[in-house]
Amino acid sequence: MSINVNVFFVSDRTGITAETLGNSLLTQFDGIDFRKSTLPFINTVEKARSTVDYINHLAETSGSRPILVSTTVSDDIRAILRGANSLFLDLFDTFIPVLELELNLHATNTAGRAHGVADTKRYYARIDAMNFALEHDDGQSSRGLASADIILIAPSRCGKTPTTLYLAMQHGIFAANFPLIEEDLEDQKLPRTIVPLSEKLFGLIVDPDRLHQIRSERRPGSEYASLRQCSFELRQAEAMYRRLGIPYVNSTTMSIEEIATLAMQEKGIRKQSF
Amino acid sequence: MSINVNVFFVSDRTGITAETLGNSLLTQFDGIDFRKSTLPFINTVEKARSTVDYINHLAETSGSRPILVSTTVSDDIRAILRGANSLFLDLFDTFIPVLELELNLHATNTAGRAHGVADTKRYYARIDAMNFALEHDDGQSSRGLASADIILIAPSRCGKTPTTLYLAMQHGIFAANFPLIEEDLEDQKLPRTIVPLSEKLFGLIVDPDRLHQIRSERRPGSEYASLRQCSFELRQAEAMYRRLGIPYVNSTTMSIEEIATLAMQEKGIRKQSF
Numbered sequence: 310m311s312i313n314v315n316v317f318f319v320s321d322r323t324g325i326t327a328e329t330l331g332n333s334l335l336t337q338f339d340g341i342d343f344r345k346s347t348l349p350f351i352n353t354v355e356k357a358r359s360t361v362d363y364i365n366h367l368a369e370t371s372g373s374r375p376i377l378v379s380t381t382v383s384d385d386i387r388a389i390l391r392g393a394n395s396l397f398l399d400l401f402d403t404f405i406p407v408l409e410l411e412l413n414l415h416a417t418n419t420a421g422r423a424h425g426v427a428d429t430k431r432y433y434a435r436i437d438a439m440n441f442a443l444e445h446d447d448g449q450s451s452r453g454l455a456s457a458d459i460i461l462i463a464p465s466r467c468g469k470t471p472t473t474l475y476l477a478m479q480h481g482i483f484a485a486n487f488p489l490i491e492e493d494l495e496d497q498k499l500p501r502t503i504v505p506l507s508e509k510l511f512g513l514i515v516d517p518d519r520l521h522q523i524r525s526e527r528r529p530g531s532e533y534a535s536l537r538q539c540s541f542e543l544r545q546a547e548a549m550y551r552r553l554g555i556p557y558v559n560s561t562t563m564s565i566e567e568i569a570t571l572a573m574q575e576k577g578i579r580k581q582s583f
Numbered sequence: 584m585s586i587n588v589n590v591f592f593v594s595d596r597t598g599i600t601a602e603t604l605g606n607s608l609l610t611q612f613d614g615i616d617f618r619k620s621t622l623p624f625i626n627t628v629e630k631a632r633s634t635v636d637y638i639n640h641l642a643e644t645s646g647s648r649p650i651l652v653s654t655t656v657s658d659d660i661r662a663i664l665r666g667a668n669s670l671f672l673d674l675f676d677t678f679i680p681v682l683e684l685e686l687n688l689h690a691t692n693t694a695g696r697a698h699g700v701a702d703t704k705r706y707y708a709r710i711d712a713m714n715f716a717l718e719h720d721d722g723q724s725s726r727g728l729a730s731a732d733i734i735l736i737a738p739s740r741c742g743k744t745p746t747t748l749y750l751a752m753q754h755g756i757f758a759a760n761f762p763l764i765e766e767d768l769e770d771q772k773l774p775r776t777i778v779p780l781s782e783k784l785f786g787l788i789v790d791p792d793r794l795h796q797i798r799s800e801r802r803p804g805s806e807y808a809s810l811r812q813c814s815f816e817l818r819q820a821e822a823m824y825r826r827l828g829i830p831y832v833n834s835t836t837m838s839i840e841e842i843a844t845l846a847m848q849e850k851g852i853r854k855q856s857f
Contacts, residue, residue, distance in 0.1 A: 314686070322841065323838075323840045323841055323843075323844040324844065325603070325840055325844070326603050326604070326607045329599070329600055329603040329604070330600065330603070330604055330674065333600045333654060333674060334674070334675075334678050334679065334682060337656070337675070337679060337682075337690040337691055337692065338682065338686055338688055338690060338691070339688075339691055340688070341686060341688070346853075349844050349848060350844075350845075350848070374685070376682075376685070380607060382611070396681070396682075396685045398678055398681065398682075400604065400607060400608070401608075401611070403677055403678075404608050404672055404677075405608065405611060407670070407672065408608060408611075408612065408650075408670075408672075411648070411650070411670045412588070412612055412615060414612055414613075414614070414615070416611040416612060417611050417612070417613055418611065432838065435745075435839070436742070436745055439744070439745050439748065443744070468710075470713070470717070471709075471710055471713050471752070474713065474748055474752065475752060478745070478748065478749060478752060478839075564597075564706065565709075565752075566597045566599055567596065567597055569597075570597040570598065570599075570623045570624075571624075574623060574624070579620075
């Protein structure tokens with residue numbers, strides 16, 4: 310029988326930092342059924358008090374002490390949360406005093422800077438990047454390709470679109486993607502539109518079994534989805550990447566974040582923070 | 584003259600957790616020019632050693648001690664990084680021992696669980712959600728609308744698409760969006776397709792000035808972009824949301840993350856973690 314532990318990600322804003330931090334820590338523990346909830350916008354003394362009441366109630370009825378992962382900037386609110394019957398892990402409590410000493414500065418104690426619209430210019434850079442990605446998805450438009458920071462290429466259904474959108478959304482990168490169709494792959498030639506942009510290219514492949522499975526969901530029983538066709542396209546794509554010196558990854562066991570990070574590293578693209 | 588401090592986000596995987604943690608902390612300090620770099624995939628003793636050499640070199644030449652924000656799981660690699668001439672802040676060093684005590688368990692010390700493909704089923708849920716969002720962007724398709732978890736509605740260019748894609752990418756939520764066109768707004772009636780789905784609706788507005796500015800970039804000088812037209816559409820949209828009891832936000836000063844978090848909270852949608 311596995312143990313249940315209630316975990317709360319509490320924040321005065323979105324709770325995204327608390328979730329990221331908390332999930333990273335919790336993945337290090339096996340055999341426990343963590344029941345996670347995010348409590349965002351706990352930004353008044355009243356909301357903090359009712360949060361504590363709720364956590365205390367759960368602590369009494371559930372049989373195990375909850376864990377509270379907090380990224381609450383306000384000292385007042387944090388003091389209330391600390392009073393809950395829980396293991397209290399707070400990002401600011403822990404690291405801000407060390408940084409204040411190091412930098413010889415007082416922290417500003419301002420909430421919501423991490424995922425708020427701190428900087429309008431950057432906000433628009435991100436929206437622009439997302440629009441660019443949508444307009445240049447799957448070779449739809451070649452108009453702005455020359456302004457792309459990176460162009461992902463791959464046979465159909467290898468994961469170009471999610472990675473492109475992730476690069477735009479998380480990092481404000483101008484990412485496009487271009488499909489490699491059977492003709493390109495047979496001739497071992499890049500589509501003509503992207504030949505002059507070869508410096509920007511980054512290739513994707515996956516394992517043939519995986520591609521067969523993904524394509525079969527879309528078009529079951531088709532030649533397009535057959536293992537034979539998938540293997541052929543992937544073999545040809547990989548051969549072309551190698552011959553032309555295009556960096557690439559096999560993304561079969563990778564997350565979108567990992568593919569994006571590798572692609573940026575390979576292309577020397579610096580991350581922007583939002 | 585502002586002070587420069589080099590900050591490194593170091594990780595054995597993508598570095599996303601280290602960036603989130605570090606950026607949250609750094610936003611609390613004004614007046615310092617933080618020069619941030621992410622060093623992902625520092626997953627061997629050799630890479631850790633050359634990271635330390637690089638940081639030490641910078642510490643000597645830059646005149647201020649670098650800050651190293653680490654989320655490195657391996658004890659060996661962390662021990663090497665700790666030797667660098669820097670302020671060393673490590674997530675695992677800090678919180679894992681406390682959690683081990685609380686849970687009466689040893690941490691597994693496995694890298695890359697936070698942003699790796701830990702769970703294939705979840706990975707596909709996320710890709711499915713992104714495909715759903717792309718297929719149901721801007722009222723393109725009504726085929727699957729009934730399976731949407733949420734449908735964002737707004738006049739053109741109020742930020743429906745980025746929020747929809749964010750909900751899909753970050754949380755695996757089936758999010759669609761539907762435009763409110765002039766006819767809908769004049770008649771104060773929802774588009775017929777979404778009338779039966781009113782439980783799923785969430786509205787967006789922005790300030791008229793902002794909308795005027797955004798639309799002017801697309802179609803400068805047009806009636807569509809005029810302040811008069813923008814004000815009219817927004818006034819009508821807000822009146823309709825109120826009359827029909829559709830929850831909504833004015834997103835002018837909000838980030839995509841904040842809009843998404845509010846919308847999920849309002850609709851009682853639970854977050855998934857990836």
